[in-house]
Amino acid sequence: MSDDQISIFSTVVPLEEYSHTEILGDGPDPFQVAEHGMVWRPKDLHFGIRTEPDGRLVAHAGLVVLPVSIDGSPTELIGLGGVAVAADRRGHGLARTVVDGALAHARTLGPRFAILFCRPDKAELYARLGWRPVAGPVEVEQPTGPATMPLRTMWFPLHEGAQWPGGALQLHSLPM
Known part of the structure; x- marks a missing residue:
């Protein structure tokens, strides 16, 4: 894929609706985490990258404000999840672009930090x-x-100079 072709994918937009099947298909375990037996919370805000001119969704990242305690002190964090890039578009910086776009919005929501959960790979x-x-x-x-x-x-x-406080992290909701 040339740089000109990549540039048509570089605009991250808010999505009114989102289904992971648009990018990952309708398989039983699209994020490959079912083996852990966790129940997941849906994201509240969705951001994506669509191709031009057909509007195909090729990348997604979702956000949710999370109630947490860090070392026993209640606060909120932004949860990032549902990051997906279409298989035929991987390796071209779309994950970075869609995550950066979602984090730009996350900075406007107030919390100082974002968290995510990911497979070790x-x-x-x-x-x-x-x-x-x-x-x-x-x-x-x-x-x-x-x-x-x-x-x-x-x-x-999410903000200049923010340093993780350390201590035990407890999420007071389902993970995202």
Whole structure:
């Protein structure tokens, strides 16, 4: 794909509606996390990249404001999730573009940090995008009660100079 072809995908727009099937198809485990048995919270805000001129959705990232406690102190974080890039468009910077676009909006929502949960094989991608690992276990809500998140948890500063406070992270909702 040439640079000219990539530029037609570079505009991140808010989406009124979103279904992961537009990008990932309708398989039983599109994000490859079912083995962990977690119940996930839907995202409240959706951002995507569409091709021109057909309008095909080729990348997505979703956001949700999360109630959490960090070392026992209640606060809010922005949860980033549902990041997806169409298989035929991977390797061209669309993940970076759609995540950056979603984070630009996240900065307007107030919380100082964003978090995400990812499979270990995706942690390097997010590290290249500036995300950092959260040390220690993370507790999340599940229908059966609190559970330890089995996936990697990473954080991102949404504002200049924001430093992760450290301590135990407890999500007071389903994970996103």
